[in-house]
Amino acid sequence: MADPQTPGVPPPTSAAKTAVRDQLVTARNRRTLAEIGETARALADVLAAAPELRRAATVAAYVSIGSEPGTGPLLDRLRATGKRVLLPCLLPDNDLDWAAYDGRLVSARRGLLEPAGERLGVDAVATADVVLVPGLAVDHAGHRLGRGGGSYDRALARVPVGTFTCLLLYPEEVGVPVPVEPHDRRVSAAATAQGIVTLR
Template sequence: MVDGVVAGSKAQHRQALLAARRAVPGATRTDEALALAGHLGEFVAPGDTVCAYLPVGTEPGSPHLVDRLRELSARVLLPVTRFGGDGEPLALMWGVYVPGALVAARFGLLEPAEPWLPSLVVAQADTVLVPALAVDRNGIRLGRGGGFYDRSLPLCRPGARLVAVVRDDEVVDELPSAAHDVRMTHALTPAQGLFALAHTL
Protein backbone atom coordinates (compact mmCIF):
# COMPACT_ATOMS: atom_id res chain seq x y z
CA MET A 1 0.00 0.00 0.00
CA VAL A 2 1.37 3.41 -0.97
CA ASP A 3 1.61 6.11 1.70
CA GLY A 4 -0.45 8.85 0.09
CA VAL A 5 -3.92 9.65 -1.12
CA VAL A 6 -5.93 6.46 -1.15
CA ALA A 7 -8.41 6.27 -4.01
CA GLY A 8 -11.34 3.92 -4.43
CA SER A 9 -14.20 2.65 -2.31
CA LYS A 10 -13.98 1.67 1.33
CA ALA A 11 -14.62 -1.94 0.33
CA GLN A 12 -11.65 -1.86 -2.04
CA HIS A 13 -9.43 -0.40 0.66
CA ARG A 14 -10.50 -3.06 3.13
CA GLN A 15 -9.75 -5.85 0.70
CA ALA A 16 -6.28 -4.48 -0.09
CA LEU A 17 -5.41 -3.78 3.54
CA LEU A 18 -6.54 -7.19 4.73
CA ALA A 19 -4.49 -8.85 2.00
CA ALA A 20 -1.44 -6.83 3.00
CA ARG A 21 -1.87 -7.83 6.63
CA ARG A 22 -2.12 -11.51 5.73
CA ALA A 23 1.20 -11.20 3.93
CA VAL A 24 3.05 -9.96 7.04
CA PRO A 25 5.29 -12.72 8.46
CA GLY A 26 4.27 -14.10 11.83
CA ALA A 27 7.59 -13.10 13.41
CA THR A 28 7.04 -9.50 12.30
CA ARG A 29 3.54 -9.48 13.79
CA THR A 30 4.95 -10.80 17.08
CA ASP A 31 7.65 -8.12 17.20
CA GLU A 32 5.13 -5.38 16.38
CA ALA A 33 2.72 -6.62 19.05
CA LEU A 34 5.45 -6.41 21.68
CA ALA A 35 6.35 -2.92 20.50
CA LEU A 36 2.74 -1.73 20.71
CA ALA A 37 2.40 -3.02 24.28
CA GLY A 38 5.72 -1.42 25.14
CA HIS A 39 4.43 2.03 24.23
CA LEU A 40 1.40 1.92 26.55
CA GLY A 41 3.34 3.16 29.56
CA GLU A 42 4.07 6.39 27.69
CA PHE A 43 0.45 7.54 27.90
CA VAL A 44 -1.52 5.31 30.29
CA ALA A 45 -1.41 6.32 33.96
CA PRO A 46 -2.52 4.47 37.09
CA GLY A 47 -6.22 4.97 37.65
CA ASP A 48 -7.01 5.64 33.99
CA THR A 49 -10.01 3.97 32.42
CA VAL A 50 -9.09 2.48 29.05
CA CYS A 51 -11.56 0.97 26.61
CA ALA A 52 -9.49 -1.57 24.72
CA TYR A 53 -10.09 -4.72 22.68
CA LEU A 54 -8.51 -8.11 22.12
CA PRO A 55 -6.79 -8.19 18.72
CA VAL A 56 -7.75 -11.19 16.60
CA GLY A 57 -6.31 -12.72 13.46
CA THR A 58 -3.89 -10.37 11.74
CA GLU A 59 -4.90 -7.28 13.75
CA PRO A 60 -1.88 -5.48 15.21
CA GLY A 61 -1.27 -6.34 18.83
CA SER A 62 -1.94 -9.38 21.01
CA PRO A 63 -3.72 -10.30 24.25
CA HIS A 64 -0.56 -9.12 26.02
CA LEU A 65 -1.68 -5.58 25.23
CA VAL A 66 -4.66 -5.75 27.61
CA ASP A 67 -2.58 -7.50 30.25
CA ARG A 68 -0.03 -4.70 30.00
CA LEU A 69 -2.80 -2.17 30.59
CA ARG A 70 -3.71 -3.95 33.82
CA GLU A 71 -0.05 -3.96 34.86
CA LEU A 72 -0.15 -0.18 34.48
CA SER A 73 -3.03 -0.15 36.99
CA ALA A 74 -5.57 0.96 34.44
CA ARG A 75 -9.23 -0.03 34.60
CA VAL A 76 -9.60 -1.99 31.38
CA LEU A 77 -12.97 -2.33 29.67
CA LEU A 78 -13.50 -4.66 26.73
CA PRO A 79 -16.31 -4.45 24.17
CA VAL A 80 -19.42 -6.61 23.95
CA THR A 81 -21.15 -6.75 20.56
CA ARG A 82 -24.95 -6.72 20.30
CA PHE A 83 -27.54 -6.50 17.57
CA GLY A 84 -31.00 -4.94 17.55
CA GLY A 85 -34.16 -6.78 16.61
CA ASP A 86 -33.69 -5.69 13.01
CA GLY A 87 -30.21 -7.21 12.88
CA GLU A 88 -28.49 -3.83 12.97
CA PRO A 89 -25.37 -3.43 15.12
CA LEU A 90 -25.86 -1.51 18.35
CA ALA A 91 -23.44 0.63 20.33
CA LEU A 92 -21.01 -1.58 22.19
CA MET A 93 -21.62 -2.58 25.77
CA TRP A 94 -18.53 -3.04 27.94
CA GLY A 95 -17.20 -5.42 30.55
CA VAL A 96 -14.34 -5.13 33.01
CA TYR A 97 -11.38 -7.21 31.87
CA VAL A 98 -10.64 -10.04 34.29
CA PRO A 99 -7.88 -12.40 33.10
CA GLY A 100 -9.17 -15.93 32.66
CA ALA A 101 -12.82 -14.84 32.76
CA LEU A 102 -13.50 -14.23 29.08
CA VAL A 103 -16.19 -16.15 27.20
CA ALA A 104 -16.64 -17.09 23.54
CA ALA A 105 -18.77 -14.70 21.52
CA ARG A 106 -19.77 -13.85 17.93
CA PHE A 107 -17.20 -13.55 15.14
CA GLY A 108 -14.77 -15.82 17.00
CA LEU A 109 -14.18 -13.13 19.61
CA LEU A 110 -13.66 -13.42 23.34
CA GLU A 111 -15.71 -11.07 25.50
CA PRO A 112 -16.06 -10.32 29.20
CA ALA A 113 -18.61 -12.42 31.05
CA GLU A 114 -21.68 -10.74 32.47
CA PRO A 115 -22.52 -8.47 34.21
CA TRP A 116 -21.97 -5.94 31.44
CA LEU A 117 -21.85 -2.18 31.63
CA PRO A 118 -24.07 0.05 29.47
CA SER A 119 -22.87 1.67 26.25
CA LEU A 120 -22.62 5.07 27.92
CA VAL A 121 -19.79 3.86 30.18
CA VAL A 122 -17.43 4.64 27.28
CA ALA A 123 -17.85 8.28 28.33
CA GLN A 124 -15.74 7.45 31.42
CA ALA A 125 -12.75 6.43 29.31
CA ASP A 126 -9.60 8.52 29.29
CA THR A 127 -8.38 6.52 26.29
CA VAL A 128 -10.22 4.39 23.74
CA LEU A 129 -8.07 2.01 21.71
CA VAL A 130 -9.89 1.47 18.44
CA PRO A 131 -9.26 -1.34 15.94
CA ALA A 132 -8.57 -0.02 12.45
CA LEU A 133 -7.35 -1.20 9.08
CA ALA A 134 -5.89 2.23 8.40
CA VAL A 135 -6.09 5.82 9.61
CA ASP A 136 -5.27 9.01 7.77
CA ARG A 137 -3.37 12.01 9.05
CA ASN A 138 -6.63 13.91 9.61
CA GLY A 139 -8.00 11.21 11.89
CA ILE A 140 -10.29 9.39 9.48
CA ARG A 141 -10.34 5.71 10.41
CA LEU A 142 -11.14 2.78 8.17
CA GLY A 143 -12.62 -0.10 10.14
CA ARG A 144 -13.99 -3.44 9.05
CA GLY A 145 -17.41 -2.00 8.34
CA GLY A 146 -19.35 -3.67 11.15
CA GLY A 147 -20.73 -0.38 12.45
CA PHE A 148 -20.26 -1.05 16.17
CA TYR A 149 -17.65 1.65 16.70
CA ASP A 150 -19.52 4.10 14.47
CA ARG A 151 -22.34 3.90 17.02
CA SER A 152 -20.07 3.88 20.08
CA LEU A 153 -17.50 6.60 19.44
CA PRO A 154 -20.02 9.49 19.48
CA LEU A 155 -20.66 8.57 23.13
CA CYS A 156 -17.07 9.33 24.16
CA ARG A 157 -16.48 12.41 26.25
CA PRO A 158 -14.87 15.52 24.77
CA GLY A 159 -11.14 15.37 25.35
CA ALA A 160 -10.91 11.59 25.42
CA ARG A 161 -7.96 10.17 23.54
CA LEU A 162 -9.29 8.16 20.57
CA VAL A 163 -6.46 5.98 19.33
CA ALA A 164 -6.38 4.00 16.10
CA VAL A 165 -4.08 1.00 16.56
CA VAL A 166 -2.38 0.24 13.24
CA ARG A 167 0.84 -0.86 11.61
CA ASP A 168 3.20 1.95 10.63
CA ASP A 169 2.43 1.69 6.91
CA GLU A 170 -1.31 1.86 7.63
CA VAL A 171 -1.07 5.56 8.48
CA VAL A 172 -1.86 7.24 5.16
CA ASP A 173 -2.41 10.76 3.87
CA GLU A 174 -6.09 10.47 3.05
CA LEU A 175 -8.98 8.03 3.31
CA PRO A 176 -12.56 8.38 2.09
CA SER A 177 -14.86 9.68 4.80
CA ALA A 178 -18.55 10.03 5.61
CA ALA A 179 -20.41 12.67 7.61
CA HIS A 180 -20.90 10.33 10.57
CA ASP A 181 -17.22 9.45 10.94
CA VAL A 182 -15.74 10.27 14.36
CA ARG A 183 -12.13 11.30 13.89
CA MET A 184 -9.35 9.67 15.81
CA THR A 185 -7.22 12.02 17.87
CA HIS A 186 -4.13 9.78 17.81
CA ALA A 187 -2.55 6.77 16.16
CA LEU A 188 -0.52 4.09 17.91
CA THR A 189 2.01 2.23 15.77
CA PRO A 190 4.86 -0.16 16.59
CA ALA A 191 7.70 2.12 15.47
CA GLN A 192 6.31 5.57 16.23
CA GLY A 193 4.34 4.86 19.38
CA LEU A 194 1.53 7.29 20.13
CA PHE A 195 1.28 10.45 18.06
CA ALA A 196 -1.37 13.10 17.49
CA LEU A 197 -3.16 13.33 14.18
CA ALA A 198 -3.33 16.58 12.28
CA HIS A 199 -6.83 17.72 13.19
CA THR A 200 -5.90 17.70 16.90
CA LEU A 201 -2.82 19.90 16.49
Protein backbone atom coordinates (compact mmCIF):
# COMPACT_ATOMS: atom_id res chain seq x y z
CA MET A 1 0.00 0.00 0.00
CA ALA A 2 1.34 3.45 -0.92
CA ASP A 3 2.17 5.88 1.84
CA PRO A 4 -0.47 8.59 2.16
CA GLN A 5 0.59 12.03 0.98
CA THR A 6 1.20 14.68 3.59
CA PRO A 7 -1.51 17.34 3.19
CA GLY A 8 -0.23 20.39 1.33
CA VAL A 9 2.87 18.57 0.00
CA PRO A 10 2.86 17.87 -3.75
CA PRO A 11 3.52 14.26 -4.83
CA PRO A 12 7.11 13.54 -5.95
CA THR A 13 6.20 13.42 -9.65
CA SER A 14 4.56 16.87 -9.49
CA ALA A 15 7.61 18.32 -7.72
CA ALA A 16 9.91 16.76 -10.34
CA LYS A 17 7.77 18.20 -13.14
CA THR A 18 7.95 21.66 -11.57
CA ALA A 19 11.75 21.48 -11.39
CA VAL A 20 12.11 20.39 -15.04
CA ARG A 21 9.52 22.96 -16.13
CA ASP A 22 11.43 25.78 -14.39
CA GLN A 23 14.69 24.82 -16.13
CA LEU A 24 13.06 24.68 -19.56
CA VAL A 25 11.20 27.97 -19.17
CA THR A 26 14.41 29.69 -18.04
CA ALA A 27 16.25 28.38 -21.11
CA ARG A 28 13.44 29.54 -23.40
CA ASN A 29 13.40 32.99 -21.88
CA ARG A 30 17.05 33.45 -22.91
CA ARG A 31 16.10 33.29 -26.59
CA THR A 32 16.10 36.49 -28.61
CA LEU A 33 13.13 37.71 -30.64
CA ALA A 34 15.21 37.07 -33.77
CA GLU A 35 15.72 33.40 -32.78
CA ILE A 36 12.03 32.96 -32.03
CA GLY A 37 11.08 34.49 -35.39
CA GLU A 38 13.59 32.32 -37.28
CA THR A 39 12.26 29.21 -35.56
CA ALA A 40 8.67 30.17 -36.42
CA ARG A 41 9.46 30.48 -40.12
CA ALA A 42 11.46 27.22 -40.18
CA LEU A 43 8.69 25.36 -38.32
CA ALA A 44 6.15 26.58 -40.86
CA ASP A 45 8.35 25.19 -43.67
CA VAL A 46 8.89 21.85 -41.90
CA LEU A 47 5.22 21.31 -41.11
CA ALA A 48 3.91 22.52 -44.47
CA ALA A 49 6.06 19.84 -46.12
CA ALA A 50 4.87 17.03 -43.81
CA PRO A 51 2.62 14.49 -45.59
CA GLU A 52 0.26 14.43 -42.59
CA LEU A 53 -0.42 18.16 -42.90
CA ARG A 54 -0.54 18.15 -46.68
CA ARG A 55 -3.31 15.51 -46.56
CA ALA A 56 -5.22 17.15 -43.69
CA ALA A 57 -8.46 19.03 -44.29
CA THR A 58 -8.73 20.25 -40.66
CA VAL A 59 -5.80 21.13 -38.40
CA ALA A 60 -6.13 21.96 -34.70
CA ALA A 61 -3.32 24.36 -33.82
CA TYR A 62 -2.72 27.16 -31.30
CA VAL A 63 -1.46 30.75 -31.04
CA SER A 64 2.03 30.81 -29.53
CA ILE A 65 2.92 33.29 -26.81
CA GLY A 66 6.17 34.65 -25.43
CA SER A 67 9.22 32.47 -26.03
CA GLU A 68 7.28 29.46 -27.35
CA PRO A 69 8.26 28.29 -30.84
CA GLY A 70 6.19 30.68 -32.96
CA THR A 71 3.07 29.57 -34.83
CA GLY A 72 2.15 32.81 -36.65
CA PRO A 73 3.73 31.94 -40.04
CA LEU A 74 2.33 28.41 -39.80
CA LEU A 75 -1.24 29.62 -39.19
CA ASP A 76 -0.96 31.93 -42.20
CA ARG A 77 0.41 29.10 -44.35
CA LEU A 78 -2.36 26.70 -43.30
CA ARG A 79 -5.09 29.19 -44.15
CA ALA A 80 -3.43 30.12 -47.46
CA THR A 81 -3.51 26.46 -48.52
CA GLY A 82 -7.22 26.15 -47.74
CA LYS A 83 -7.01 24.18 -44.49
CA ARG A 84 -9.72 24.55 -41.88
CA VAL A 85 -7.82 25.67 -38.77
CA LEU A 86 -9.22 25.21 -35.26
CA LEU A 87 -7.75 27.23 -32.41
CA PRO A 88 -8.35 26.78 -28.68
CA CYS A 89 -10.32 29.00 -26.34
CA LEU A 90 -9.41 28.54 -22.66
CA LEU A 91 -12.39 27.89 -20.39
CA PRO A 92 -12.55 28.89 -16.70
CA ASP A 93 -11.87 25.28 -15.62
CA ASN A 94 -8.77 25.10 -17.90
CA ASP A 95 -10.51 22.89 -20.45
CA LEU A 96 -10.35 23.94 -24.11
CA ASP A 97 -13.22 24.99 -26.34
CA TRP A 98 -12.42 25.46 -30.06
CA ALA A 99 -13.30 27.89 -32.86
CA ALA A 100 -12.43 28.08 -36.54
CA TYR A 101 -9.69 30.62 -37.32
CA ASP A 102 -10.69 33.21 -39.92
CA GLY A 103 -7.62 35.41 -39.54
CA ARG A 104 -9.02 37.38 -36.60
CA LEU A 105 -7.76 37.02 -33.03
CA VAL A 106 -9.04 38.64 -29.84
CA SER A 107 -7.37 39.16 -26.47
CA ALA A 108 -8.44 36.66 -23.82
CA ARG A 109 -7.64 35.67 -20.24
CA ARG A 110 -4.03 35.18 -19.11
CA GLY A 111 -2.64 37.21 -22.00
CA LEU A 112 -3.73 34.66 -24.60
CA LEU A 113 -5.04 35.36 -28.09
CA GLU A 114 -8.08 33.40 -29.22
CA PRO A 115 -10.06 33.09 -32.46
CA ALA A 116 -12.95 35.54 -32.84
CA GLY A 117 -15.34 33.00 -34.39
CA GLU A 118 -18.20 30.97 -32.95
CA ARG A 119 -17.31 28.43 -30.26
CA LEU A 120 -17.68 24.84 -31.46
CA GLY A 121 -17.43 22.95 -28.15
CA VAL A 122 -14.74 20.93 -26.41
CA ASP A 123 -15.26 17.90 -28.69
CA ALA A 124 -14.47 19.85 -31.89
CA VAL A 125 -10.80 18.85 -31.56
CA ALA A 126 -11.88 15.28 -32.38
CA THR A 127 -12.75 16.43 -35.94
CA ALA A 128 -9.16 17.45 -36.71
CA ASP A 129 -6.97 15.31 -38.97
CA VAL A 130 -3.86 16.76 -37.29
CA VAL A 131 -3.51 18.18 -33.77
CA LEU A 132 -0.55 20.50 -33.10
CA VAL A 133 0.20 20.85 -29.41
CA PRO A 134 2.26 23.26 -27.28
CA GLY A 135 4.57 22.04 -24.54
CA LEU A 136 8.00 22.37 -23.01
CA ALA A 137 9.58 18.98 -23.72
CA VAL A 138 8.92 15.42 -24.82
CA ASP A 139 10.65 12.09 -24.21
CA HIS A 140 11.28 9.44 -26.86
CA ALA A 141 8.08 7.61 -25.90
CA GLY A 142 5.91 10.68 -26.61
CA HIS A 143 5.27 11.77 -23.03
CA ARG A 144 4.99 15.57 -23.12
CA LEU A 145 5.62 18.12 -20.43
CA GLY A 146 3.13 20.98 -20.55
CA ARG A 147 2.65 24.07 -18.43
CA GLY A 148 0.82 22.20 -15.69
CA GLY A 149 -2.80 23.20 -16.27
CA GLY A 150 -3.89 19.88 -17.79
CA SER A 151 -5.71 21.60 -20.68
CA TYR A 152 -4.07 19.57 -23.43
CA ASP A 153 -4.23 16.26 -21.56
CA ARG A 154 -8.01 16.71 -21.56
CA ALA A 155 -8.07 17.77 -25.21
CA LEU A 156 -5.85 14.88 -26.33
CA ALA A 157 -8.13 12.42 -24.52
CA ARG A 158 -10.86 13.41 -27.02
CA VAL A 159 -8.67 12.87 -30.10
CA PRO A 160 -9.30 9.57 -31.94
CA VAL A 161 -6.53 6.97 -31.78
CA GLY A 162 -4.32 7.19 -34.86
CA THR A 163 -4.67 10.97 -35.31
CA PHE A 164 -1.32 12.66 -35.96
CA THR A 165 -0.57 14.59 -32.75
CA CYS A 166 2.56 16.72 -32.87
CA LEU A 167 4.33 18.85 -30.27
CA LEU A 168 6.15 22.02 -31.44
CA LEU A 169 9.54 22.42 -29.71
CA TYR A 170 13.10 23.64 -29.91
CA PRO A 171 15.57 20.85 -30.86
CA GLU A 172 17.11 20.46 -27.39
CA GLU A 173 13.65 19.88 -25.86
CA VAL A 174 13.17 16.58 -27.73
CA GLY A 175 14.28 13.42 -25.91
CA VAL A 176 14.24 15.02 -22.46
CA PRO A 177 13.37 12.65 -19.58
CA VAL A 178 9.86 13.71 -18.54
CA PRO A 179 8.24 12.77 -15.20
CA VAL A 180 4.99 10.94 -16.04
CA GLU A 181 1.65 10.86 -14.21
CA PRO A 182 -1.32 8.56 -14.98
CA HIS A 183 -3.40 11.35 -16.60
CA ASP A 184 -0.64 12.41 -19.02
CA ARG A 185 -1.42 11.89 -22.71
CA ARG A 186 1.24 11.05 -25.25
CA VAL A 187 1.85 12.58 -28.67
CA SER A 188 3.00 10.78 -31.80
CA ALA A 189 5.61 13.25 -33.06
CA ALA A 190 7.61 16.38 -32.30
CA ALA A 191 8.39 19.12 -34.80
CA THR A 192 11.39 21.44 -34.55
CA ALA A 193 13.06 23.80 -37.00
CA GLN A 194 15.26 20.84 -37.96
CA GLY A 195 12.47 18.42 -38.88
CA ILE A 196 9.87 16.02 -37.47
CA VAL A 197 10.77 13.23 -35.05
CA THR A 198 8.42 10.25 -34.76
CA LEU A 199 7.95 9.18 -31.14
CA ARG A 200 7.01 5.91 -29.37
